[in-house]
Amino acid sequence: MPRLVSVGNVIVDIVMRVGELPEPGGDVIASSSDITAGGGLNTMVAARRDGLEVVFAGQYGTGPFGDVVRAALAAADVEVLQPGVPDQDSGYCVALVDASTERTFVTSVGAEGRLGTAELDRVDLRDDDTLFVSGYGLAHPVNGRAIASWITTIPASVRVVFDPSPLVATLDPQVVAPVTARTDVLSTNAREARLMSPGSADLRQAVTAMAAVARGAVLVRDGGAGCWIADDSLPDGPVLVPGFTVAAVDTNGAGDAHGGVLVAALSRGAPLLDAVRRANAAAAIAVSRLGPATAPTRAETDAFLAAHPA
Numbered sequence: 001m002p003r004l005v006s007v008g009n010v011i012v013d014i015v016m017r018v019g020e021l022p023e024p025g026g027d028v029i030a031s032s033s034d035i036t037a038g039g040g041l042n043t044m045v046a047a048r049r050d051g052l053e054v055v056f057a058g059q060y061g062t063g064p065f066g067d068v069v070r071a072a073l074a075a076a077d078v079e080v081l082q083p084g085v086p087d088q089d090s091g092y093c094v095a096l097v098d099a100s101t102e103r104t105f106v107t108s109v110g111a112e113g114r115l116g117t118a119e120l121d122r123v124d125l126r127d128d129d130t131l132f133v134s135g136y137g138l139a140h141p142v143n144g145r146a147i148a149s150w151i152t153t154i155p156a157s158v159r160v161v162f163d164p165s166p167l168v169a170t171l172d173p174q175v176v177a178p179v180t181a182r183t184d185v186l187s188t189n190a191r192e193a194r195l196m197s198p199g200s201a202d203l204r205q206a207v208t209a210m211a212a213v214a215r216g217a218v219l220v221r222d223g224g225a226g227c228w229i230a231d232d233s234l235p236d237g238p239v240l241v242p243g244f245t246v247a248a249v250d251t252n253g254a255g256d257a258h259g260g261v262l263v264a265a266l267s268r269g270a271p272l273l274d275a276v277r278r279a280n281a282a283a284a285i286a287v288s289r290l291g292p293a294t295a296p297t298r299a300e301t302d303a304f305l306a307a308h309p310a
Contacts, residue, residue: 002267003053004260005125007147008040008134009112010058010073012065012092015252015291019099034291037072038093039112040134042253043163045076046260046282046295052267057081057123058137061111063089072293082119085111101251101287105166113140120150127157130263133179135165144175151182159266161185163259169195184216187262189255193220203228207238217272221258221283224248227276241276244284244308250291257286257295264298281305 015038016030044054056078060069062085069090073080091110097103115137125131131154138144154160162183164171180186188196193206200206203222211218211230218238220228226243261282265275281304285296296304 001053002128002130003055003126004044004047004130004132004263004267005055005057005123006040006044006132006134007057007115007120007123007143008043008132008137009091009140009143010037010041010044010056010060010069011039011090011107011110011112012036012068013038013095013252014092015095015097017097021096021098021104035068036291036293037069038095038253038293039136040132040256041069041072041076041078042256042293042295043132043134043260043263044073044078045293046257046286047264048076048078048260049295050261050264050282050298050301052260052264053079055079055081057120059085059112059115059119059143061085061088061090065090065092065110081122082115085114088114095252097250097252101248103252109140112137113142115140115143116146117150120146125154125158127155128267130159130161130267132259132263133160133162133183135163135167135171135176138171138175138179139165139167144172148175148178151179154182159184159263161187161259161263163187163255164192164196166192168192181215183214185219185262185266186210186214186216187219187221187259189221190223204238204240211238219262219276221255223251224284227258227280229272229276231272233272239273241273241280243280244304246284246288248287250289250294251287253291253294254283254287256293258283260295261301277310278305281308 197209
């Protein structure tokens with residue numbers, strides 16, 4: 001059975017919804033708040049709900065936030081590979097979601113930043129696995145160096161999906177280079193694509209520029225507009241797989257839902273264009289729900305696609 005194996009981070013999200021962000025030095029009262037596990041968990045939940053086996057190979061801590069992380073992984077039916085860090089708690093993120101549904105993050109790093117060579121040596125990849133790498137993990141010095149070295153040993157039979165994350169402009173190029181060189185699917189959002197291709201006038205141009213130096217397929221998520229794809233199988237250049245019109249109430253976790261369902265579809269042998277359309281549908285469902293881990297089940301996505309034929 002194919003699996004998604006994630007070396008990303010699972011942390012605790014403290015999500016507060018506000019009308020608008022306060023000015024510097026100001027204050028605002030949140031209309032609601034939640035404390036949930038998030039980060040890399042959302043991609044794994046999305047893949048698991050779409051029917052894929054999932055293994056979490058990242059690190060986590062001991063303490064109140066670590067308890068939230070472990071409980072969420074168990075509830076999501078995700079296999080946990082590492083024993084955890086006994087002397088440090090997991091980190092957390094404060095996420096502010098404003099009236100436009102845009103989100104702003106501030107993160108405090110914990111035990112998830114201690115994924116080293118010894119931990120990665122525990123990962124036993126199978127030929128039909130997909131390894132999911134996030135820029136959030138590469139941002140931590142220990143994790144970044146270890147993953148960059150380890151990924152060069154990954155067999156060609158294992159698919160590597162890399163999501164550089166909003167931190168892409170701050171990542172160490174010496175860490176990013178070997179990961180990108182081994183990446184089969186590079187998946188970014190529009191902001192990240194523009195950061196990775198400075199000077200590009202529009203997203204199609206940005207996708208083209210990224211594809212010129214990428215090893216595999218390049219995907220750029222453009223919100224409700226859909227997802228751009230550049231791949232060797234597309235002789236006429238990048239194409240836009242249209243999104244779906246829904247009433248968005250919370251965009252937090254939409255990219256995670258897209259990534260998890262994309263991997264699940266590819267693991268079942270779906271062509272890239274079909275996998276992206278399915279991922280677009282899952283993201284559309286996710287943004288119509290409040291909360292970060294709002295990816296749909298496989299049956300829900302099937303029903304949505306049946307109601308929205310191409």
